[in-house]
Amino acid sequence: MKTVIIGSGNVAYHLAKAFTQNCYSPIQIFGRNEEALREISSENKIPYATDTLADADFYLICVKDSAVAEVSSLIKKENCLVAHTSGSLPKEVLLGNYRKACFYPLQTFSKKKTLNYSEIPFFIEAENALDFGFLKTLAETISTLVTEADFKKRKFVHLTAVFSCNFVNHLFARGKEISDAQDIPFDWFYPLIDETVRKIRTIDPKDAQTGPAIRNDARILAAHEALLADSSQLEIYKVMNESIKKMYDLK
Amino acid sequence: MKTVIIGSGNVAYHLAKAFTQNCYSPIQIFGRNEEALREISSENKIPYATDTLADADFYLICVKDSAVAEVSSLIKKENCLVAHTSGSLPKEVLLGNYRKACFYPLQTFSKKKTLNYSEIPFFIEAENALDFGFLKTLAETISTLVTEADFKKRKFVHLTAVFSCNFVNHLFARGKEISDAQDIPFDWFYPLIDETVRKIRTIDPKDAQTGPAIRNDARILAAHEALLADSSQLEIYKVMNESIKKMYDLK
Numbered sequence: 001m002k003t004v005i006i007g008s009g010n011v012a013y014h015l016a017k018a019f020t021q022n023c024y025s026p027i028q029i030f031g032r033n034e035e036a037l038r039e040i041s042s043e044n045k046i047p048y049a050t051d052t053l054a055d056a057d058f059y060l061i062c063v064k065d066s067a068v069a070e071v072s073s074l075i076k077k078e079n080c081l082v083a084h085t086s087g088s089l090p091k092e093v094l095l096g097n098y099r100k101a102c103f104y105p106l107q108t109f110s111k112k113k114t115l116n117y118s119e120i121p122f123f124i125e126a127e128n129a130l131d132f133g134f135l136k137t138l139a140e141t142i143s144t145l146v147t148e149a150d151f152k153k154r155k156f157v158h159l160t161a162v163f164s165c166n167f168v169n170h171l172f173a174r175g176k177e178i179s180d181a182q183d184i185p186f187d188w189f190y191p192l193i194d195e196t197v198r199k200i201r202t203i204d205p206k207d208a209q210t211g212p213a214i215r216n217d218a219r220i221l222a223a224h225e226a227l228l229a230d231s232s233q234l235e236i237y238k239v240m241n242e243s244i245k246k247m248y249d250l251k
Numbered sequence: 252m253k254t255v256i257i258g259s260g261n262v263a264y265h266l267a268k269a270f271t272q273n274c275y276s277p278i279q280i281f282g283r284n285e286e287a288l289r290e291i292s293s294e295n296k297i298p299y300a301t302d303t304l305a306d307a308d309f310y311l312i313c314v315k316d317s318a319v320a321e322v323s324s325l326i327k328k329e330n331c332l333v334a335h336t337s338g339s340l341p342k343e344v345l346l347g348n349y350r351k352a353c354f355y356p357l358q359t360f361s362k363k364k365t366l367n368y369s370e371i372p373f374f375i376e377a378e379n380a381l382d383f384g385f386l387k388t389l390a391e392t393i394s395t396l397v398t399e400a401d402f403k404k405r406k407f408v409h410l411t412a413v414f415s416c417n418f419v420n421h422l423f424a425r426g427k428e429i430s431d432a433q434d435i436p437f438d439w440f441y442p443l444i445d446e447t448v449r450k451i452r453t454i455d456p457k458d459a460q461t462g463p464a465i466r467n468d469a470r471i472l473a474a475h476e477a478l479l480a481d482s483s484q485l486e487i488y489k490v491m492n493e494s495i496k497k498m499y500d501l502k
Contacts, residue, residue, distance in 0.1 A: 064466065066470070088463075088474065106439065107442065107446060110454060121439045155475075155478060156430065156435060157439070158475075159478055159479075160430040161443055162463065162475065162488075164426040164443065164447075165446075165462070166461055166462030166495075168423075168444070169451070169461070170460060170494065170498075171414050171418050171422070172414075172456035173457045174414055174494065175412075176411075181407075182407040184408055186411075188396065189411060189412060189416075191370040191372065192358055192416050195364075195416075196359055196416045197445065200420070202364065203361060203363075205420050205423035205424040206427070208359075209421060210361075211416070211417030212417075213417070217317065219316070220339050223339065223406070224406075224410050227407065228410075233414075233494075235490050236418070236491065244421050246483050247483070
């Protein structure tokens with residue numbers, strides 16, 4: 001299957017790398033940002049283009065959600081397979097008379113960060129068994145966890161990921177804001193953060209909860225609120241504590 | 252320095268273990284919960300008592316914040332050092348005519364969970380240089396990161412820890428609630444969670460933010476809100492996204 005990757009952002013960068021590391025070579029990487037394309041191209045020895053899309057059997061669209069439909073309409077070929085990589089779009093968002101699919105890798109991609117691709121879960125949906133089989137085999141050259149997921153399932157996977165990754169990172173950002181303001185190095189918290197994450201592999205996070213809210217320690221909660229001058233920090237503090245109390249039926 | 256540990260909860264359990272592993276043997280572990288005391292006593296070969304507090308040079312109070320004052324008043328001896336282990340109490344909360352101190356380990360302690368004590372940061376405060384020196388040396392037998400911290404600094408250390416540990420764990424609990432309801436195994440998210448945490452060691456969490464809020468993707472935010480039937484989940488979703496948008500000045 002001759003394959004073209006469309007896009008030059010973090011997802012395109014890492015999927016191109018994951019494919020070539022596993023001896024699967026796309027025939028082209030296509031996009032608008034020539035500098036980014038050149039980087040992916042030279043690192044992975046894949047020709048790039050900004051104007052003419054190569055003739056291929058499989059096009060993998062790795063662009064931001066809001067651009068997927070428009071980009072998909074650039075593919076005029078009909079006898080081919082086209083997949084997007086989004087957790088939050090149905091395959092029907094793709095605009096063309098080709099076979100449609102989704103190839104969704106669950107990971108947080110930053111360009112400069114090396115990743116172990118073998119542990120990235122892939123969620124796949126296709127129109128027929130043959131396309132599904134091809135995409136599953138392709139994902140399995142990269143990863144050990146490949147599973148079928150329709151649009152509804154992908155939406156909840158993405159939503160869970162927002163809570164467990166995006167929001168967690170934002171808590172680190174807000175926490176660091178608090179410690180930075182007091183000249184407390186945030187790296188002092190790494191062992192605590194590591195343990196928080198290690199712990200949920202052996203103890204259900206619901207049973208692992210610690211802190212003032214689950215102890216229903218009104219004195220500390222009030223003292224902490226008084227320390228928080230920033231309105232976003234304060235609102236997060238209150239809402240998270242209320243949610244903890246509600247989860248454990250504390251009054 | 253003859254040392255007594257007071258308390259039988261998670262902090263007492265782990266500090267008793269950390270001390271004895273490093274060849275520093277308390278002469279007694281004192282508390283009310285005989286079953287818990289017996290466990291700590293037999294694991295670490297430290298005598299325990301529920302009635303008579305041994306005569307010692309140093310008493311380390313490892314009980315919940317709300318009990319520290321009352322427990323500290325049980326120590327009638329005057330020529331001795333007494334420290335509590337709380338991040339959120341001043342040393343003056345200790346009620347007695349002895350020398351007062353704080354010996355605060357920054358970690359989330361669960362009894363059944365093995366910990367690498369050497370990487371736990373300790374925050375120490377004492378009335379005089381001699382006591383400070385003793386507590387610092389004692390902490391350094393356990394840990395490589397020991398630092399002086401007055402009450403104000405400890406309060407902010409604790410507050411940062413609530414954001415980076417307690418709230419993070421609660422996001423895992425809420426995330427798992429969402430995935431469990433859809434029969435999506437939460438362990439699929441472990442690689443993503445691990446990467447989220449690994450990433451902040453090389454990229455400032457503020458620069459590592461990903462997800463629909465920082466892309467200001469109103470379509471996804473609205474679609475996710477429509478999926479969340481639980482009021483606590485929904486409130487967390489809205490407040491976290493608002494806070495992300497505010498941090499990056501997105502309208």
